[in-house]
Amino acid sequence: MDVQVNSIVGRRSYRCDVLFRVIDIQEKDNEQIAILYGEDYRLIADAPFQDLVQINQEERSKITKEVESLEEQSYELFQQDIHLLREQLDYEATNGYSEDVSYFQVPGRVLHLDGDPVYLKKCLDLYEKIGISVYGVHCQEKEMPYRIGSLIEKYQPDILVVTGHDAYSKMKGKKADLNAYRHSKSFVKTVREARKKVPNLDQLVIFAGACQSHFESLIQAGANFASSPLRVNIHALDPVYIVAKICYTSFMNQVNVWDVLKNTLTGEKGLGGVETKGVLRIGMPYKPINDQ
Structure with missing residues (x-):
């Protein structure tokens, strides 16, 4: 089978339930092993060549259309929320529509660290579509704890996203064991380092995690929102929808956790969090500067 880096494959042992992109090929015990990144889900895996099935363009297009349909539904629901x-905001800023005032919005600054450059680009495109200003940084998961301090100092974000790929392995331990996860330990360390810079949960809102990540450890480390309570896969774009909801909520209001989760593609099985304030600030009056 002609499997190469960037080939799109499924795993026979899992009935090809997830599409993967081959990102590396390694030799182990005289056997070729493919390192896999989920094509639509933030999952990392490895598999021997004999377990792989190459996905042809027709099959790939069919699955891609199904995923894109879900993405569009989620985006439309989010637009309704916004x-x-x-x-x-109009009602509150105009004192119940009783005053004719103009106002402007000061949105939060977002710093998005991603272990996958392809997913980072996909997220940045959605941020732009939604109208959120973001600084995107591609960074390998294991490097994140050592870079986050200087990145926070450089960008001074109001919201931090720490994501990439992850996976739980029964072979390595029980679900409570942080060592049984591919990158959860790195995510936890990154959150802790971020909290050394900004301890207050409302001064820096943090989303952390990827597919099957150790949710409890991430929350205990100081994340406001994290994955994955039931150790399920999360969609590549889920962090963006969580961030967007917080960005468009006034800092005077709390963000209801269920309101944040309901329009994500994964929902409460894959995402959770604690009560958090929004980061949007309203200013007035708005006086446009006219060119003379």
Whole structure:
């Protein structure tokens, strides 16, 4: 079988339930092993060549269309939420529509660290589509704890996303054992380092984790939102929807956890968090500068 780096494959042993991109090929005990990144889910895995099935373009297109349909549904629901949030801001800023005032919005700054450059680009495109200013940084998961301090100092974010790829392995231990996860330990260390810089959960809102990540450890380390309570896979774009909800909520209001999760593609099985304030600030009056 002509499996190469960047080939799209499925795993026979899992009935090809997830599409993977081959990112590396290694030799182990005289056997070729493919290192795999989920094509739509933030999952990392490895598999011997004999377990791989190459996915042809027709099959890939069919699955891609199904995923894109889910993404579009989630985006439309999010747009409805944003419309309601803007109506609420209008009502509050104009004292119940009784005053004719103009105002401006000061949105939060987002720093997004991603272990996958392809997913980072996909997330940055969605941030732009939604209208959120973001600094995107590609960084290998194991390097994140050592880079996060200087990145926070450089960008001074209001919201931090720490994500990439992860996976739980029964062979390495029980679900409670942090060592049984591919990158959860690195995510936890990164959150702890970030909290050394900004301890307050409302001054720096953190989302951390990827597929099957150790949710409890991430929350205990100081994340506001994390994956994955039931150790399920999360979609590549889920962190963006969580961040966007917080960005468009006033800092005077708390973000209801369920309101944040309901329009993600994964939902409460793969994502969870604690009560958190929004980061949007309203200013007035808005006086546009006219060119003379």
